[in-house]
Amino acid sequence: MNISELLDLGPFSWAALGCCALNGTLIGLERQTRGKPVGIRTAILIISGTYLFIAMAVSLSSSSLDHARVLGQVITGVGFLGAGVMMTQDGKIHGVTSAAIIWVLAGLGMMIGLGYLQSSILLTLCALMVLLGVDKAESSFQSLRRGVHKKILKRHRFSK
Structure with missing residues (x-):
């Protein structure tokens, strides 16, 4: 067995996986530096996982109906994942942006799985x-900091 056979990924490509890593790193870095859920590791894994499912579906069937079924199932699973990121605290919902980022990451993985690598990079930059x-x-x-987007200043009381 030679090195090219050893590194052969079958229906997957190193370029596509590199694209998954690049996009996931860019979005994950933004989220992680803000201390938000869905950091670098999670972002790369969401994009890569979605890519793997779509690329496998494309390699197993030439029917676009089969591809659409896989897309639908991925969307359902990602919705569940995104719902797990959201929570309520003091009557306010938190994590909606992180849940939306999970949708975007899955969409990017789908694009990569369908061969739209360059477009996925451009859309990653748009998301950023x-x-x-x-x-x-x-x-x-100031007008954009109303309601749920209000910055709350924490005041500390010191007891005597």
Whole structure:
């Protein structure tokens, strides 16, 4: 057995897995540096897992109906995963952005599985612009910091 046979991934590609790692690292890094759920490891694994399911479906059947079934099942599973990230605390819902990021990560994995590697990188950059740009806008404009987006200042009481 030679090295090329040893490194053969069958229906999967090293380029696609590299793309999964790149996209997952970019989005996961943004989330992890903010202390949010879905950090680098989770992001890479969500994209890669979705890619593996879609690439396997494409390799097993030439029917787009079969591919659509797998896409539907992945969407259902990812919805369950995203629901687990959300929680309520003091009557407010937290983790909605992280749940939405899980949807985006799965969508990127689907794109990669269907061969749209370059498009997935461009959409990763768009997602980062939303995450970073809206945060910057919320910090700059008082009117965007109302309701659930209000920054709460913690006050400490010192007892005597």
